[in-house]
Amino acid sequence: xxxxxxxxxxxxxxxxxxxxxxxxxxxxxxxxxxxxxxxxxxxxxxxxxxxxxxxxxxxxxxxxxxxxxxxxxxxxxxxxxxxxxxxxxxxxxxxxxxxxxxxxxxxxxxxxxxxxxxxxxxxxxxxxxxxxxxxxxxxxxxxxxxxxxxxxxxxxxxxxxxxxxxxxxxxxxxxxxxxxxxxxxxxxxxxxxxxxxxxxxxxxxxxxxxxxxxxxxxxxxxxxxxxxxxxxxxxxxxxxxxxxxxxxxxxxxxxxxxxxxxxxxxxxxxxxxxxxxxxxxxxxxxxxxxxxxxxxxxxxxxxxxxxxxxxxxxxxxxxxxxxxxxxxxxxxxxxxxxxxxxxxxxxxxxxxxxxxxxxxxxxxxxxxxxxxxx
Amino acid sequence: xxxxxxxxxxxxxxxxxxxxxxxxxxxxxxxxxxxxxxxxxxxxxxxxxxxxxxxxxxxxxxxxxxxxxxxxxxxxxxxxxxxxxxxxxxxxxxxxxxxxxxxxxxxxxxxxxxxxxxxxxxxxxxxxxxxxxxxxxxxxxxxxxxxxxxxxxxxxxxxxxxxxxxxxxxxxxxxxxxxxxxxxxxxxxxxxxxxxxxxxxxxxxxxxxxxxxxxxxxxxxxxxxxxxxxxxxxxxxxxxxxxxxxxxxxxxxxxxxxxxxxxxxxxxxxxxxxxxxxxxxxxxxxxxxxxxxxxxxxxxxxxxxxxxx
Numbered sequence: 037x038x039x040x041x042x043x044x045x046x047x048x049x050x051x052x053x054x055x056x057x058x059x060x061x062x063x064x065x066x067x068x069x070x071x072x073x074x075x076x077x078x079x080x081x082x083x084x085x086x087x088x089x090x091x092x093x094x095x096x097x098x099x100x101x102x103x104x105x106x107x108x109x110x111x112x113x114x115x116x117x118x119x120x121x122x123x124x125x126x127x128x129x130x131x132x133x134x135x136x137x138x139x140x141x142x143x144x145x146x147x148x149x150x151x152x153x154x155x156x157x158x159x160x161x162x163x164x165x166x167x168x169x170x171x172x173x174x175x176x177x178x179x180x181x182x183x184x185x186x187x188x189x190x191x192x193x194x195x196x197x198x199x200x201x202x203x204x205x206x207x208x209x210x211x212x213x214x215x216x217x218x219x220x221x222x223x224x225x226x227x228x229x230x231x232x233x234x235x236x237x238x239x240x241x242x243x244x245x246x247x248x249x250x251x252x253x254x255x256x257x258x259x260x261x262x263x264x265x266x267x268x269x270x271x272x273x274x275x276x277x278x279x280x281x282x283x284x285x286x287x288x289x290x291x292x293x294x295x296x297x298x299x300x301x302x303x304x305x306x307x308x309x310x311x312x313x314x315x316x317x318x319x320x321x322x323x324x325x326x327x328x329x330x331x332x333x334x335x336x337x338x339x340x341x342x343x344x345x346x347x348x349x350x351x352x353x354x355x356x357x358x359x360x361x362x363x364x365x366x367x368x369x370x371x372x373x374x375x376x377x378x379x380x381x382x383x384x385x386x387x388x389x390x391x392x393x394x395x396x397x398x399x400x401x402x403x404x405x406x407x408x409x410x
Numbered sequence: 411x412x413x414x415x416x417x418x419x420x421x422x423x424x425x426x427x428x429x430x431x432x433x434x435x436x437x438x439x440x441x442x443x444x445x446x447x448x449x450x451x452x453x454x455x456x457x458x459x460x461x462x463x464x465x466x467x468x469x470x471x472x473x474x475x476x477x478x479x480x481x482x483x484x485x486x487x488x489x490x491x492x493x494x495x496x497x498x499x500x501x502x503x504x505x506x507x508x509x510x511x512x513x514x515x516x517x518x519x520x521x522x523x524x525x526x527x528x529x530x531x532x533x534x535x536x537x538x539x540x541x542x543x544x545x546x547x548x549x550x551x552x553x554x555x556x557x558x559x560x561x562x563x564x565x566x567x568x569x570x571x572x573x574x575x576x577x578x579x580x581x582x583x584x585x586x587x588x589x590x591x592x593x594x595x596x597x598x599x600x601x602x603x604x605x606x607x608x609x610x611x612x613x614x615x616x617x618x619x620x621x622x623x624x625x626x627x628x629x630x631x632x633x634x635x636x637x638x639x640x641x642x643x644x645x646x647x648x649x650x651x652x653x654x655x656x657x658x659x660x661x662x663x664x665x666x667x668x669x670x671x672x673x674x675x676x677x678x679x680x681x682x683x684x685x686x687x688x689x690x691x692x693x694x695x696x697x698x699x700x701x702x703x704x705x706x707x708x709x710x711x712x713x714x715x716x717x718x719x
Contacts, residue, residue, distance in 0.1 A: 315495030318460055318568075319509050319558070320484030333499045 043154045044092025044103060048085045051147040055081035058140035061118060063125050066132040067192065067377055073138060076121050081144065084110065088151070104155035108167065110148040112174050114141060115184055122186035134188035136379055161404040168397055172390075189386070192379040196368070204387065207364035210354045211395075213286050215347055218293035223339070225294070226301025227327075240302075243295035251353050254291070255360045258284040285362035289353055293346045300342025304335030337406050344399035351392045355384070365391070411436050412457060412566065412600065416466035419452055419622075426452045427463070428622040436565075437596040439589070441613030443603055445645075449622040450602045454568050457600065458484045470566065485509055488559035488567030488597075492574045494551050496543040502554050503539035509562040527557040531587060549580035556588065560597070569601045573608065585612060606647060610634070610658050618642055630658045656682040656714065662706070664713045665699045671708040675700040685709050 064071030091099045122135035156164045184190045229239040262284040266273035277283045355366030368384030412434040419427040426449045434440040442450040455461040510520045531553040573581040610630035617627040626638045634651045637643035662678035675698040695711040
């Protein structure tokens with residue numbers, strides 16, 4: 037058997053087990069209580085996974101494309117199927133009843149996504165971007181068209197619409213501010229550390245130590261000093277600066293973002309051939325011209341790869357920032373946990389994952405664009 | 411004119427250049443030759459201030475380089491290095507145009523100059539100006555490197571072992587190109603090499619550097635015939651020095667005018683080494699000499715052995 041068909045086989049088996057043994061949906065009396073499991077399409081779903089496994093073992097040229105297309109179809113189709121089931125189930129239930137998605141659904145959805153990821157590995161970056169963007173667009177379009185209205189998750193979204201949009205904007209603002217500040221501080225810091233050679237160990241060491249402080253602890257530790265600052269300079273307090281809120285959150289997020297930015301800045305500068313630098317100096321480029329005409333164009337792809345990591349990391353970490361009052365999508369996760377409302381937790385979590393994936397795609401697209409020669 | 415006046419340079423405890431004075435005339439092809447660690451590259455790099463000297467002065471046309479704006483100074487001096495250092499993200503044309511761009515030349519002037527240099531350095535494959543350096547051979551890359559050094563028509567060009575990494579055939583062809591360009595433009599070239607044959611083949615004058623000082627400076631023939639001491643004699647080649655002499659001298663200076671001989675002719679402008687090669691190839695001890703295709707005389711093996719003229 038071709039070793040490359042192994043991931044397909046393993047993922048198809050997980051999908052198969054999920055289809056047979058794990059609940060696809062639940063019906064609950066309201067948004068807080070737990071309910072009855074329902075698995076309406078065991079045979080059909082099990083057969084599709086067997087088909088995928090078979091195609092994976094077959095592993096001829098055409099079958100790989102078919103596996104990718106099937107996986108793509110499963111990712112789009114599963115929510116549709118679940119939504120139709122939910123509509124049918126709700127017809128006979130009380131008005132407060134909800135139909136949340138079960139672990140079977142999530143496992144199969146995850147397996148199909150990983151399958152697609154695996155099959156797209158050998159494809160060009162542009163092809164990958166088309167596949168994922170197409171997926172995102174298809175799901176969002178169906179959602180906007182009301183295809184998923186009956187699912188508990190979507191009902192939760194409608195109930196929370198205004199705070200959700202607020203939280204999304206806050207989350208993006210936190211992440212974007214962090215990214216810009218980390219770049220503005222980290223890139224010069226990396227440049228300075230790279231130029232001084234001996235200090236780069238110290239700078240990276242301090243930042244690496246900061247990275248090991250748990251995010252929750254760092255957020256908590258900042259409350260004291262920031263509250264003191266706001267009291268000492270009332271002008272800062274008037275600007276919304278205080279022990280809790282966006283200011284300490286962004287501060288902590290920037291601290292975490294600095295290590296990758298500095299590291300990748302140093303790596304980017306190191307990617308410039310020393311002889312090109314020597315020639316640039318010898319031909320009379322000033323330090324600024326050397327930076328803008330030689331070091332930045334040659335080091336930029338490396339720095340961009342670093343920013344991609346920082347962006348995804350920051351979107352994840354910003355979820356915790358809600359605990360010190362900075363808001364963001366983490367609010368739904370922690371409120372949901374507090375209330376025992378699983379759909380709310382799911383709403384926040386899925387939104388954060390989707391945001392991280394979208395930003396990752398954006399950076400991949402930018403990378404693909406910069407690596408292409410003019 | 412470049413003058414080195416009692417130049418000192420040390421790296422830590424190690425003295426690299428030790429009270430060195432030297433004068434390079436306008437339009438001269440001047441070669442610094444010596445073993446690695448002799449300080450020749452360091453000396454070269456003091457001219458465009460990539461190396462800062464500890465004492466003494468380096469002057470160009472009487473002006474101390476230390477008093478000039480460093481970028482202006484460097485833009486006025488061509489610079490080519492062994493590792494070439496082309497910018498990998500810039501096309502061949504853009505690489506060549508580096509200094510003219512820094513100097514703010516007009517688009518049209520730059521394009522015209524790039525075309526001129528491509529022809530001058532035999533980079534005449536169509537479309538080569540729009541290609542990226544990594545698609546070129548090593549020899550072509552160094553041709554681009556030399557073109558970039560010459561782009562803004564500098565009066566002085568510094569070259570640090572530019573042909574050191576090339577194969578012998580490519581190197582000879584580039585040496586020939588550089589020699590004719592230097593002759594036609596009367597550019598002052600300060601050239602560093604550790605290859606004695608390259609030094610004698612290119613230089614009007616050669617300075618042999620040992621341990622941070624100039625052991626001897628003179629024309630190739632002076633160094634070969636009158637080495638000032640044993641070490642110089644050793645570096646110039648001992649008994650092989652006479653072979654180098656054959657490479658330096660021209661047939662027309664040793665031939666017997668008006669005499670005739672059988673066999674394939676050698677040109678008057680060829681070196682005595684070429685003549686010896688032709689004799690060995692043809693199995694003859696005398697060959698006819700032509701000047702511009704017309705018979706001019708003959709050269710004898712005895713002339714090569716005895717020649718001291």
